[in-house]
Amino acid sequence: MTATARLDPPSLPVEPGATRQVTLHVRNGGDIVEAYRFEVVGVPSAWASVEPAELSLYPGTADTVTVTLRPPRTPDTAVGPTPFAVRVLPVERPQDVTVPEGTVEVLPFHEIAAELLPRSNRGRLRARFQVAVHNHGNTPADVTLGAWDTDEKLRYRVHPAEAELAPGEQGHLRLTVRPRHRILRGAEKRHAFQVRVALAGLPGDPLDGAYEQRPLVPAMLPKALALAAASGVALTAAWFGVFKPAITSTAGAAVSSQASQAVQSAVKEQQKKVDAVASAAASQSAAAQAAGGGAGAGAGGGGGGGGKPSAQPSGGASGAAAAAGSGAAGANFYTPLSVRAGNGDSADATFTVPKGKTFLISDIVLQNPQGDYGTLTLDIDGSQVSLLALEDFRDTDSPWVTPLRVPAGGKVTMTVACRTPGSPPSAPKPTTCAESALLNGKMVAS
Known part of the structure; x- marks a missing residue:
């Protein structure tokens, strides 16, 4: 060698x-x-x-x-x-x-990355968030989640409170935020809070979030109630001022016509009785003249002319019936929106209200059948209506007490940001996120 x-x-x-x-x-x-x-x-x-x-x-x-x-x-x-x-x-x-x-x-090393999704959310009684945690280390990581706000105005619920992630694995912890005190009416109130993901007892960097607390009574509700009260007053005035007098006049005309017919019938019966009496008197006079002719005495006869009494019924029926019309209340209308977005991409779908129409949305049904991960945003003409984490729902129904008003030419847009496609049971793992929305309401003339 x-x-x-x-x-x-x-x-x-x-x-x-x-x-x-x-x-x-x-x-x-x-x-x-x-x-x-x-x-x-x-x-x-x-x-x-x-x-x-x-x-x-x-x-x-x-x-x-x-x-x-x-x-x-x-x-x-x-x-x-x-x-x-x-x-x-x-x-x-x-x-x-x-x-x-x-x-x-x-040697082993620990390294995690965390992200709060969404950073800001709104609601009347609660708001839902999720914390995406990725284990970049080469050893399993036991992570715990905590949340707090300096003013102590919020309550928090974490599910699950802790999780074990394998090397390279990504997990999601759900966070529900509730206000300690509710707002009946007035302006929205913003509450800032922080979330911290701890690994092996060592606290990580805090994540900043915000909860926009909405009042229990929507801002449009008092106006809607006032409009409803004004409509009730107008209907009451129309009843007493137009419909009820017209109905009364029609009923009076019908009663007057029936009375006139009854009078005419009574006069005809009385005329028949008078004619019968006159005929009997004429017969008796003829018999008397025949009996007195044989006595040679002057007979004095006199013809009596009798006139038939008559009765002229009087009266008439008059009146008019009132008709009430109601305007069209609008036709029931619904339209679907569906979006497919690739892993890590975003996509959107839009519905545009036709000319001369106004879409009053009273109910929105959202569906996430695959159990995808990401976010879904719904906005009207650029104004955000709803922002949800996909993993928080499979089917959700959002009725609106006061319908959302979308004018002619207005656009309703659903945007999906796909982070990870879901894993539906008994089916191959999809490569895209697939979400849909059903907009229900009435389509009325503008």
């Missing part, structure tokens, strides 16, 4: 991302001048390098080269001992190759 080689030290610890060096001693035991080339084996080539890469030695002489080890600071750098070796290859006599062996002990 023309060469001998050894590593010094033969074993050493190294933390991922750090650099450690090992000295390789090489001696030429042959009888000719020999050049040696070096190659590190047993670890990825990106981990190690040798300086110089080639060394020439006279017979009986020795020298050293430096082996540098740099394990990367990534989750897939395994913790524990990793054997390696340096192949020393003589150029003139390659059959005399020698391979000294060593061990590098890869």
Whole structure:
């Protein structure tokens, strides 16, 4: 053998991302001048390098080269001992190759990244957030989540309160924020709070968030109630001023017509009785004249003319019926919106209200059938109506006491920011996020 080689030290610890060096001693035991080339084996080539890469030695002489080890600071750098070796290859006599062996002990390291989604949310009784935690370390991480506000105006609920993440794994912790005191009416109030993700008992950097507390009574509700009261007063005035007098007049005309018919019928019956009496009197007079003619006496006869009594009924029926019309209240209308967004991308869908129409939205149904991760935003003409984390729902129904009014030409836009597509059961894992919305309400004339 023309060469001998050894590593010094033969074993050493190294933390991922750090650099450690090992000295390789090489001696030429042959009888000719020999050049040696070096190659590190047993670890990825990106981990190690040798300086110089080639060394020439006279017979009986020795020298050293430096082996540098740099394990990367990534989750897939395994913790524990990793054997390696340096192949020393003589150029003139390659059959005399020698391979000294060593061990590098890869140390564990902890590193996590956290993000609050969304940074700001609003609601009357509560608001939901989520904290995305990514374990960038090469060892499992036990993380806990805590939240607080300096004014102590909020309450917090975390689910789950702690989680264990494998190296490279990403998890999501849900955070529900509730106000300690409710606002009946008035302006919205902003509450700032902070969230901290702790790892192995060591607190991390705080994440800033905000909860926009909305009043229980919407700002439009008093106006809607006043409008409803005014409509009630107008309907009452219309009843007593128009509809009721018209109905009364119609009823009176009907009663008058019935009375006139009854009078005419009574007059006809009375006329029949008078005619019968006159006929009987004429018969009796004729009989008397026949009996007195035989006595030779002057007869005095007199014809009495009788007139038939008559009765002329009087009266009439008059009146008019009133008709009440109501304007069209609008037709029931619904329209769907659907969005597909790639992993890490955003996409949107828009509905535009036709000309001459106004869309009154009374109910919004959102669906996340795959269980995707990300955010869904719904806005009207650029004004945000709703912002939700996708993982907080599969199906959600949002009715509105006061309908959302979208004028002609107005746009309702649903935007989906896809962070990770979900994993539906009994189906291949999708490559895109898929969400939909159903807008329900009435389409009325402008």
